Amino acid sequence: MPELPDVEVFRNYLDSTSLNQSIQSVQLKSLKILKEISSQELEKELPGRKILGSHRHGKHLFLRMDDARWLMLHFGMTGFLKYFERMEEDPKHDRMLINFENGFHLAYVCQRLLGEVNLVEDKDKLIQEREMGRDALEMDYNTFKKIIQEKRGSIKSALMNQKYISGIGNIYSDEILFQAGVHPKKEAKQLGEAKIKKIYQEMRTVLTKAIEYHVDPAQFPDSYMLPHRDTDLRCPRCHNSFQQIKITGRTAYVCPHCQE
DNA sequence: AGTACCACCTGACGGC
DNA sequence: TGCCGTCAGGTGGTAC
The missing domain is CATH 1.10.8.50 (Helicase, Ruva Protein; domain 3)
Structure with a gap:
């Protein structure tokens, strides 16, 4: 799915579901979506934080955290987001699960594992380093x-x-x-x-x-x-x-x- | 700077 | 039912 319009739709979905809620815990279920960061760091750094807003650059989605860092999501060929309450609704290929204190969950789903999750201080620096147009x-x-x-x-x-x-x-x-x-x-x-x-x-x-x-x-x-x-x-x-x-x-x- | 090809992955589908 | 090749809305590396 995920070209520019798809990612923009994900962004709107995220904005209408997941902003301003305290993260209780984060689970990384596959390491293959991580290239520059460890699961331990994500699982340690995200709890206690909130997502304040979002920005999309091309096919990349950047979530602005309340410590001014950016959680970067790229969706490969098969990725999407799902927000849900009951764990029975957890999609099959959930690779990262963000559990909010309100009892809801945000799943980053990526069947073919060609996507990427990262956490960076400076999104513009990353955009420049990776030579994104x-x-x-x-x-x-x-x-x-x-x-x-x-x-x-x-x-x-x-x-x-x-x-x-x-x-x-x-x-x-x-x-x-x-x-x-x-x-x-x-x-x-x-x-x-x-x-x-x-x-x-x-x-x-x-x-x-x-x-x-x-x-x-x-x-x-x-x-x-x-x-x-x-x-x-x-x-x-x-x-x-x-x-x-x-x-x-x-x-x-x-x-x-x-x-x- | 192009293209061709391979690799990374999982899963669905058609042919045998 | 099973095995096999092929293909899938992405990207990066290598060789030419």
Whole structure:
């Protein structure tokens, strides 16, 4: 799931459930989601603290703790959050459990263990150290244009490169390019200014709308690719079949008739 | 600076 | 029922 819109939905979910509550205890159930920090440190440092707010950068979620540190969550390909009271509701692949003093629990769930949890003093320093690009929804047009014009390779891999633009993954890059009528294999450098502008506008529209629809494909307009990806595999415009091609190892869906 | 390929992981699905 | 290959909305390393 977790591209920019998914993580924004997680953020809203967290904000409406888990803020300003004292943490009683924390359990790490898998060490594989930890890269820079030990389970002992998390289990020792978080109890007694509260989450005061949240910030999203691309696909990363940062939770601001009341000691000014940041709990960083990345969701890999299969992660999400769940807030619940009864332990029977604890999801199957819970990897970290935050137990609040009010009796509720927040689970960080990550089936394939490709996500990461970390606790840092300075989130901006981490963003810089890990060379994360500007968040896709925070990026102005001129910066976007410069990035696209300077990149070699396909427009799809340019959009998905987190080092330049943070937040867009396989699904939403397909959707943005479908809406813009641009073929994902098109060389970024060869795009004219009108097309770059169109892609930029569609990037904003698609990501914003996806958040509004709570990333639920059933709520997307029929004119979007997403609802058709897992069903009829047909282009809602021309009704021809979507083609599946490989671009830098990922499966891209494309309508050869509507995208050039 | 690109791409191709592998690795990290778990699990679902189709073919035999 | 079981085994096997393949694939999955992410990312990082390596070789070319």
